[in-house]
Amino acid sequence: MRDHPIPPVTEPLQYRAIGVVRGTYVPTDPEQLTRGAIHTADGQAVEAVVLGRLLTLMRRHLDLSQPHLWVVYPRSREEQGLHLQMVGIWEPSTLAEPPASEPAVPELAVSEASVAPVASDDLPEGDDYFSVRGELIYTRPETGDLVVKVRQMPRADGSRPIPFKLQLKGELPLEHLRHFVSLAMRRHGEQLQLESFEVLAPVAQRGSRGGKGRRDGGGKPSSKRGGGRTAVSRPVG
Structure with a gap:
């Protein structure tokens, strides 16, 4: 059982990108919840898609007219800015006990299955x-x-x-x-x-002649693929 939607790091060089955003999710098509935007308190409408079993949770248990604290994976898009992949919800006050008919699954680990009953809806790091x-x-x-x-x-x-x-x-x-x-x-x-x-x-560089690639006044290094250690970037679950 966890008391935080972002699990602790388990490897020294563990890759990951995960966060939380509070807002109201508004689907592009009310009949299809998989694509839409999270409308935040600061007036942003951040493009988002729903992944995994979170979709089932949203349909059966959530009031989508209300804001929630969503667990998300961030992605960057050249022209559209921030893009979010929604993988969970952090709301132990209402989702601490999983429905008896639904098994614990990784996508809901931070929303239903692994939340300690004493956990708070507020995180020490705050929203966003x-x-x-x-x-x-x-x-x-x-x-x-x-x-x-x-x-x-x-x-x-x-x-x-x-x-x-x-x-x-x-x-x-x-x-x-x-x-x-x-x-x-x-x-x-x-x-x-x-x-x-x-x-x-x-980070060790594969096939690198100079070790770290070209750096020209802070510009982008060469595009040689970095080696690094393979680690977890989907830490939920």
Whole structure:
């Protein structure tokens, strides 16, 4: 049983990107809940999709006219800004006890199956908190732009998903390029802003001649694929 929707890190270099956003989910089509937007208190409508068994929970147990604290995986889109994949809900005050007819499943681990009855709906980090762990592949302190590469677990068939890149805001020195970093982020509008960071280790570069790629005044390093350690980026469950 957990008392927090974001589980603790289990590996030193564990990749992940997960957070919480409070708001009212409004589907694009009332008959199809899988796509829509989370309408937040600051007036944003952040594009979102619903994944896994959360869809069943939403249909059977939630009042979608009310705001909830959603557990989400962030993604970046060049033109549309922040995009969210909804995987759970944190609301132990109403969802602490799972319905007897429904088994515990990973997607609902933070919403029904693993919530301690004494847990609070409020988190110590507050709303709109995100934890991002991965390889820093771009930083430009003068503009406050960051890009972190996040690797995902191999699928059940053994195939490896393509790593994804998150575009973030904050100031990190150039010397931390190609290092594994742990970032505490906060959503502001449709951007994730850096609040604190920890630099954990350099990331080994496969086939790298110079070790860390080209760095031109803070510009993007070369596109050689980083090695790193394969770890969990879907930590729910």
